[in-house]
Amino acid sequence: MTLVIGALTIGLILSLLSMGVWISFRVLRYCDITVDGSITLGASVVAILLVKGWSPWTATLVATLAGAAAGLVTGILHTRFKIQELLAGILVMTALYSVNLRVMGRSNVPLLDVETLASPMARLITRCSSNSDTLGVCGWQVPVQDAAMLVTVLLVTVAVALVIRWFLLTHIGTALRATGDNPQMVRAQGVNHRTMVVFGLASANGLVGMSGALLAQYQGFADVQMGIGMMVWGLASIIIGEALAGRTTPGLALCGAIMGTILFRLLVAIALRWGLNPNDLKMVTALFVFAALVLPDSVKSAMHRFFKRQHHA
Amino acid sequence: MLDLRQIRKTFFPDTPNEVQALCGIDLLIPEGTFAAIIGTNGSGKSTLLNAVAGAFELDQGGIHIDGREITTWPEYRRAGLIGRVFQNPFAGTAADMTIAENIALAMRRGCRRGFGLALHRTARAEIAERVRTLNLGLENRLDNPIGTLSGGQRQALTLLMATWRRPRLLLLDEHTAALDPKSAAQVAELTLTLIRQEKLTALMVTHSMQQAVQLPERIIMMHKGRVVRQYEGQEKDRVRAPDLLAAFDQVRRREQLDPAVAALLAKQYG
Numbered sequence: 232m233t234l235v236i237g238a239l240t241i242g243l244i245l246s247l248l249s250m251g252v253w254i255s256f257r258v259l260r261y262c263d264i265t266v267d268g269s270i271t272l273g274a275s276v277v278a279i280l281l282v283k284g285w286s287p288w289t290a291t292l293v294a295t296l297a298g299a300a301a302g303l304v305t306g307i308l309h310t311r312f313k314i315q316e317l318l319a320g321i322l323v324m325t326a327l328y329s330v331n332l333r334v335m336g337r338s339n340v341p342l343l344d345v346e347t348l349a350s351p352m353a354r355l356i357t358r359c360s361s362n363s364d365t366l367g368v369c370g371w372q373v374p375v376q377d378a379a380m381l382v383t384v385l386l387v388t389v390a391v392a393l394v395i396r397w398f399l400l401t402h403i404g405t406a407l408r409a410t411g412d413n414p415q416m417v418r419a420q421g422v423n424h425r426t427m428v429v430f431g432l433a434s435a436n437g438l439v440g441m442s443g444a445l446l447a448q449y450q451g452f453a454d455v456q457m458g459i460g461m462m463v464w465g466l467a468s469i470i471i472g473e474a475l476a477g478r479t480t481p482g483l484a485l486c487g488a489i490m491g492t493i494l495f496r497l498l499v500a501i502a503l504r505w506g507l508n509p510n511d512l513k514m515v516t517a518l519f520v521f522a523a524l525v526l527p528d529s530v531k532s533a534m535h536r537f538f539k540r541q542h543h544a
Numbered sequence: 545m546l547d548l549r550q551i552r553k554t555f556f557p558d559t560p561n562e563v564q565a566l567c568g569i570d571l572l573i574p575e576g577t578f579a580a581i582i583g584t585n586g587s588g589k590s591t592l593l594n595a596v597a598g599a600f601e602l603d604q605g606g607i608h609i610d611g612r613e614i615t616t617w618p619e620y621r622r623a624g625l626i627g628r629v630f631q632n633p634f635a636g637t638a639a640d641m642t643i644a645e646n647i648a649l650a651m652r653r654g655c656r657r658g659f660g661l662a663l664h665r666t667a668r669a670e671i672a673e674r675v676r677t678l679n680l681g682l683e684n685r686l687d688n689p690i691g692t693l694s695g696g697q698r699q700a701l702t703l704l705m706a707t708w709r710r711p712r713l714l715l716l717d718e719h720t721a722a723l724d725p726k727s728a729a730q731v732a733e734l735t736l737t738l739i740r741q742e743k744l745t746a747l748m749v750t751h752s753m754q755q756a757v758q759l760p761e762r763i764i765m766m767h768k769g770r771v772v773r774q775y776e777g778q779e780k781d782r783v784r785a786p787d788l789l790a791a792f793d794q795v796r797r798r799e800q801l802d803p804a805v806a807a808l809l810a811k812q813y814g
Contacts, residue, residue: 400662400663401660401661401662402648402652402657402658402659402660403658403659404662405641405649405662406657408638408645409646409649412641413635413637413639416636416638418623419597419619419623419628419630419706420650420653421621421623421652421653479689
């Protein structure tokens, strides 16, 4: 049960990251590697603010804005200074490593005995469960802290997904979606596509920053290395999500991103439980994304060749 | 009204690949006039349209629409005054978005885009009503991705989108060239209907001499970045496709002559 709750909580937290990656990768069709730095930025900003005694909500909001600022810089480097999209992301990601060290003052900030977003929920659950430290769920005893974090991130993730879905159906949201689809058409319809790219990347990285802030609060520390490979993680989740829910409408695609992240996290948790070396996790994730990107076309062309040969024979 | 004053554009200047695409073009298209631009490949027809649309900065000259100078306006700002239909039927629409969403984008052309829902009930009803006028049966497929439609259907929708909010100028860049003959004829007919109905000022690039003769009220012939001849009024009504082809040949022959001799011949024989 602990494995499931842990996987669900991390899955929900990282689904914010996946929604961010979905905005940049699928909506804007922009390969934004800033994500690897902005998730750590969100975590380090929230960690340092919580240690200083800020309210968890304010700290999370500031972390989200910090992530958005990172995306803003990438967008400006690409649109204003004509730097290639991948290079713009790499530049910002590299700079963020130093920024994160500066923010935290060291490579790791522990969050022991600080008020987090889940604390009010934990107090509420404790009060409802007669001041017990554990909560009975389907016959299993779950620590109140874990249950509180799960409920909090569930509420935050659902609220954020609903806001994004609503936004993508507005006039500006429709223009944002069209920007990735056909920039020439968007300009002909009077939309400044550069502003849209900058705005989209800022929103995407804001979500990633928020994900980092929640992750730091859940795992109880922020670490300067925690962002490595997160972009690929987001991609893997999106690919699984698209297989589950499709991507015909923004709502389905967002549901897919959330479900894909949770499922991927569960699969990872199970694989680790079965003895997968944690050091191999990033390589396995990268191989999965590679296979998911390449295999469908390879299988399709192999099938095509096979049937063509059969037809001629 | 479109007023072009001495517009010039050279691509790749001071390099071996230098191309003088527009060589000081002066052109006045009065309000409500439908003009066609014809010319050989590389004559500067599409470049002229792109210059008006703001796809690149001019080296020199000014562009005015209805008395407003738009020379320094970026492309997206000019879209508030200009409707465009591209040669490629896939260029004017966002393939993964639905028909209704594409049109919803066009409904706000030139307006501030806010946080209101793009497809509220009133907008949907209006879209269905206007799409029905195309007689393509698309009013029942508004929630289908526009990428699933044929080139002709997409071009008809692009035309509808370009004219949804009455543009001060409509630019048509060989918009029937990539379509099959039947679709091309339908789109050409729709073009004429919309232009006449809304009394639009329009500039159409075409390689089809038949279209140039039949559709517009004025023909502008371009060659090597210059306007070499214009047909309007009774002269336009009299001109036929073979006459235009003969005029092209004449321009080419004159080009091969010594400039002084060509000028003398032009003076003598027009």
